[in-house]
Amino acid sequence: MKTRAIVGAIILCAGLALNAYSEQAKPPKPEVNTPTGAGYRLGSEDVIEFKVYKEPDLTTTATVRPDGMISLPLIGEIQAAGKTTPELEKEITLKLRESLEDPVVSVVAKEINSPKISVQGEVRKPDVFPIRQRMTVLQAIALAGGLTQFAKKDRVFVLRIGPSGQTRFRLNYDHMVKDGDAFYLEAADTVVVE
Numbered sequence: 001m002k003t004r005a006i007v008g009a010i011i012l013c014a015g016l017a018l019n020a021y022s023e024q025a026k027p028p029k030p031e032v033n034t035p036t037g038a039g040y041r042l043g044s045e046d047v048i049e050f051k052v053y054k055e056p057d058l059t060t061t062a063t064v065r066p067d068g069m070i071s072l073p074l075i076g077e078i079q080a081a082g083k084t085t086p087e088l089e090k091e092i093t094l095k096l097r098e099s100l101e102d103p104v105v106s107v108v109a110k111e112i113n114s115p116k117i118s119v120q121g122e123v124r125k126p127d128v129f130p131i132r133q134r135m136t137v138l139q140a141i142a143l144a145g146g147l148t149q150f151a152k153k154d155r156v157f158v159l160r161i162g163p164s165g166q167t168r169f170r171l172n173y174d175h176m177v178k179d180g181d182a183f184y185l186e187a188a189d190t191v192v193v194e
Helices: 002-025 085-096 137-143 173-179
Strands: 047-052 060-063 069-072 076-079 105-111 116-121 127-130 156-162 165-171 190-193
Touching: 047 085, 060 069, 076 085, 085 105, 116 137, 137 156, 137 173, 137 190, 165 173
Parallel strands: 116 190
Antiparallel strands: 047 060, 047 105, 069 076, 116 127, 156 165, 156 190
16 A cells, blocks of 8 residues: 555656646747737837927927937937836926926827748748737748748747847747747747748
């Protein structure tokens, strides 16, 4: 009886260890920087509308330049890329207080053009694509025209640049289709199909 209990405990521990290992092996499902997600950060080519209550001369639309800056009346150059609209609104309000009494500023992202992903390798139309909503690897491959006949379905990679450098996730196309595992892309990710 003791032997059965010991064998049962060993099997239980092995099962738990395998489960923990398989959870660690799965790539993370990160939050995406898209307009549908909270905290969207502005980027190059985004179009922003600025309104100042009772100041029609200060109301304007600006496009974020590749250097991340925008030009606004009365303020001049200001960094917009990497900020949320509430953060930018607060900064503009503070700068306008130097010239106006209690300015009421509204900042709205009119066009989201900055989030892009790249799909390369054995796909029919390799290119850089804008992402306007959450996108999975399968959707990105479909956007690139699908796989070529030479694609190695077990060698699909997502390259992601993070604070600690580049991370590489290896995925299997057939498993994503069969299991319904959705790997969501982030802005600036690169999908490579070997």
